[in-house]
Amino acid sequence: MSLAELAIKKALSKGATEAEIYVQRRKTVQVEFAEEIESFKTIESLGMALMVALGKKIAMYSTSVLDEDEVSEAAERAVKIARVSKEDPHWRHVNRKFGRASAEGYYDEKLKDLEYEEIIETLTSVVKWMKDYDRRVVPTRGILSISTSKILIANSYGDECERKETNIAVWVRAKAEEADMKGTGTEHQESRFWKGINFQDLALRTAEKAVKFLRAKPMPGGKLPVIIRNQVFADILGVILSGPINADWVQKGRSPLSNKLGSQIALDNVTIFDDGTMGGGWRTRPFDDEGHPTQRTAIIEKGILKSYLYDTYTALKEGLESTGNAFRRRYWMPPQPSPSNLILKPRRASPEEMIRETRKGIYIEGTIGEWLSNPVSGNINATVTHGYLVENGEIKKPVKGVIISGNFYELLKGGIEIIGEDLRNSGGNYSPTVKIAELTIAGK
């Protein structure tokens, strides 16, 4: 008998009416570097989370110790906690619809077998590309992380499924110094494949930014048109929308998008969807963390709010079917609805055209603090670390240290003037470059 079967059997014998188990085995290789490799490590992590129901009383216990004794104890503890839990009137049952969507591109054999030497050589090249770009550039920090995971989900109804997935993420920062001036550059890329990362592009963009921003300064405040680079807007999209489109937020009244299904909340140039099956997507997989098949779900279609994202619990609460969006952020966390690949559908304009058509504005390449934006009110706040003043259709001097602010929900209704063609991801958030008609800029 497998440990999963043992845990489920034990839970049922202790009085559970249902049980669901999630078992994860993951190997991560993580390398940190600056001008040289700073650290290199491997992590082998085992863990399981057991969820039990006693009627409508639910509990979970998880442990990293995967042996028979601990698994039995886990089942006992989970049942014990369930006994003291209050009934959740909305509880129906654990996911009972198992299956695989036709999703491709979430596992890379090459990543699994990558030799440590090849990783070191690649990163050595990244450092060299940056230094060769300009003698003033110094790589200050980088992180490469590769993980290979195996996930098994089973329940007391006899359903079971298993998947393997790989991820690679790389993040680099460099600085450039000259006399009293200092500029920094940061770039990142995330993919399912070794080949999905363009290390050279990453290195050169980082170096270029650091050099260009040697002379960056704040600028006077005001209200101006703003062009936001794809990856930066992808981050904003994720920060603002992930919560409000989560069915759990909607049902609890926390979402500003509650009661707005079917209504026009954006101009018809805006289409946003979630797609757990997108080929090679950062969070693509055939089934979610409850074993439910993934799918493509329209969230905003031509400006109309179409759907929220559900896991089994939130879906059954409304008598609906899960959209396959159950995620466990870590194996020990209970599943929650969360976007898989959240995508703002691209249109036709290129960033160059947007700049050309701007008389006066800012082009934003990098921000910090965008995650301070408030998803409930929709208020966007971010400090621009890498921006350019745009004048008469041309990129002019670099700008840093100004705060942009605006309201996302107002932007949807007309503020997003142009949506670009250059779709790119920041983790699971995908966006093209966009031009915003006007944002408030707090400067010097």
Add this chain to the structure above:
Amino acid sequence: MSQEIRSELRKLVERGIESGASYADARYQCHDYELITVENKILKSYSSRRLSGVGIRIIMNGALGYASTSDLTRTGLERALNNAIKIARSMKIEKGGLCESRVNKSDVKLSVKMDPFEVSPEEKVSITMDANKAAWISDEIKSAITRLGLSKDFRYFISSEGAELSVKTYLIGLGHESVAKVNGVMERVPYSESMCAGFEFIKSKDWNSFASDISELAIKAAGSKTPPPGTYTVVVDPRVVGLLLHEAFGHASEGDLVSSGESVLHGKLGKQVASELVTIIDEGTVEGGYFYPFDDEGVKKERTVVVKDGILKGYLHDRKSALQFEVEPTGNGRAQDFENQPIVRQTNYYMQPRDYEFEELIEDIEFGIYVRGKGATGGQVEVGMGTFTFGVGPSKIIRKGELVETVRGVVISGMILETLKTIDAVGKDLRMRTSVFGGCGKMGQTVPVGFGGPHIRVLKMTVGGR
């Protein structure tokens, strides 16, 4: 912890040395954690978990290899040791040097009256539920989430140099978040209080009024305006002072970020980096902070003076950065858990109080803002340039020396070295905080930290908002 694991780890360290390593250490950790979440009067989850495993660090031919595993069988441990050796061998660079350090042997336990893991699940749920119910003070409250967090952390360290230490600590707290909607405006106010203590801390406080106060603040904030963007004289409360110091200055004082050159404090030792009223300390055990007597490299964490009267006196170090700087380690080598290597981290970082009363700080301000931390959503910093941005909590306008209306959506930003130089008054009221609901993140590792300070006055602060 079983004697069996102690002896397995001792053997592992010996085997590392036999394989040609010049240094080896092993860290075992067992972390128990419970999180009870009540949302809108429903017990949403009671999660309870145990995480245990071992991290092995070896230095071979000057190169460092690290591997960890939660597979504590003999095979699992040996595979981890072999991974660490394989890594050290593929690295062609000598990067693994550690400075000399006193060899410590000690077993330390935080003394508590009631072990929170011995308290019945019923009692813990009922305290959390009652606080949540108390938050529903009017129809304007749209959502309320209450969390009770309990953590017990046991760490054991053994090295080939002969160090052998164990530290056991507890961290517990209650957090609450209310969302209010007033005239179509929604506002979210999160806040929490935590302490390194036993369950007696939870029993000693009235959490119902804690939660209803947060609701009141959320309603007040939702009904208020955002401040007009601009640069103001501000008075900053201890929580924001702590946050600002920790994020915008503390990280920049971490030795690894200084030696890589990405810190704004690089090359500033002995120079004035703040107003002469400013003294900044990092200390392992401070009332109200996190309990941290030894670091994860076996070094004792004592009191480190980072800034004295505005002058930068020193940086924070682990054994690696101390070697580079040719100084004593300061006990700041911390790891999130066994999966991670120790890196330079702050422990309890704070500004020393001076002599001002709160009233004296605000009385001369014609127009300014009293920046408050309760309800703050966090911050971010670019250590290279020293720029910071923080979303702080609902704050107050100061007009003609008086606190007047509340403002919401306040975001402060600036360049830390400029900001610290415009501090012209420091209060006398030191307050420290720590949290069981997260902590400080750096390079993918989150560790609990303490931070704080007194109230201070800053002459120039950029304030955004809408």
